Amino acid sequence: MSDETSDAYWAVRSTVGLHDAGHVGCLRVSGEAAFDALDGECAADLYLNDGRMRHTLMLSEDATPFADVYVCRDDEDFFVLVEGPPVRAVAQRLVGRAARLGRPIHVEDLRESHVVWQVDGPFAWELVGELVQAEVANLSYASFMHTEDGVCFRAGKTGEYGYILLVAASRAQATWAFLKEAGARFGLVETGIDTLDLCALENGFFSMRHARPEGATPVELQQQWRVSYRKEFTGAVALARRLEEGPARRSTAVSSAVETRRGDLVRSGKRVIGEVYAAGFSPGRRCWVASAQIDTPYAHPGVTQYVVDAGTGAAPIRTHSLPLLHNRSLSVDPRIHVFAHRAEIPLPPLVPGGVR
Amino acid sequence: MDEDLKTYIERRERALARVRQILIRDLKVRRRPEELDPDTPLFGAGLGLDSIDAVELVVCFEAELGVRLSDPSSAPRALRTINTLVDLALEAGRVGATGEEAHERRDQ
DSSP, X not given: OOHHHHHHXXXXXXXXXXXXXXXXXXXXXXXXXXXXXXXXXXSSOOOOOTTBEEEEEEEOTTSOEEEEEEEEEXXXXXXXXXXXXXXXXHXXXXXXXXXXXXXXXXXXXXXXXXXXXXXXXXXXXXXXXXXXXSOGGGSOTTEEEEOSSEEEEXXXXXXXXXXXXXXXXXXXHHHHHHHHHHXXXXXXXXXXXXXXXXXXXXXXXXXTTSOOOTTOOTTTXXXXXXXXXXXXXXXXXXXXXXXXXXXXXXXXXXXXXXXXXXXXXXXXXXXXXXXXXXXXXXXXXXXXXXXXXXXXXXXXXXXXXXXXXXXXEEEEEEEEOSSSSOOGGGGOOTTTOOGGGGGGSOXXXXXXXXXX | OOHHHHHHHHHHHHHHHHHHHIIIIISOOOSOGGGSOTTOBSBTTSSOXXXXXXXXXXXXXXXXXXXXXXXXXXXXXXXXXXXXXXXXHHXXXXXXXXXXXXXXXXXX
């Protein structure tokens, strides 16, 4: 890991990371069929109050993930933050569903007029508060607010305070400059997508932009909290069938002292019990961390008897409960803490017995 | 699967079943047990529990499993996911440490 990437990682975990989120699409969905089209294409219940959002998935007919989405209710309309496929593919599904319903829908790609940035870290709330001139610390997780230049969504996958900023393109240059200048007082570092992916991995999120285990559904990925079994949607039948059958494998967090890569096999004794599908070096844990699909009978945390067949031979691993570290944001209370006096905040070690 | 590992996994599965039962029966989580993945987050976007639920959870854990969550420094870690609750439940089994740490100790 380069020094630059390590600095970015520690910014997200300790101060503030800023990312130009070119990988996040944003749609505005309106019209008579807006709710029903979204409800028929998204896997979670979407009964949301105005200003609230839901983190869910759009599935393919075989129940494998198609898109990672936040659905955000804005009065009678919706914002949809999209990760994975091109937004036009998501828009096509919504338009197709509305056509089958025989009711009008309007889907606008806001990336044509806006930029999307992400701000993550234990003190992200302090920087974003200066930008939007409001107490964003009061903005609860999975809610959003309109700002002078766009929309501020409280969301993220790093386990830290996270905000997704939708900013009008006409204001982008000035706003970015403001964030960089003000952010210097909060230890801000620009982060790459690899850093955010690593932090998401440590907190149990899979990436829609990377290859996933073949045929894995939310059941195998431990993402059932993002789906409902009480509604109809694309992929619901296959998903219910998979749950009924029971998962043959289940995503499990592992760590290893030696380099671990996608495709490494996991063994218990001589028996192959799984395969790594995402991995990276964690500066916080000072070891390699990974997600592996492991045969369900073996897929439990706290086991130290498995090995991975890494490039250098068999290496011991340990399975873990998620998340893989104590997110510092849990110890930072915006009501009483500020970045300037962060040294006075009692922080538990990132990992038991590990670095503070 | 060797006996030591088998014993550990059986204990873990029993604890997982009890935690799922508490969530469904006492916290009124509208899910079937098999829908509650072990690494499901308890708060925020996961099961959507709130601070009142957290108090209820602490009370239920004490009543059901004899587990006290009075140490404010350990509570945030224990209340992250279903699996971290299972770790806590195993700790209450007088294993002397969290489930993860206890098993690791046995291997050493």
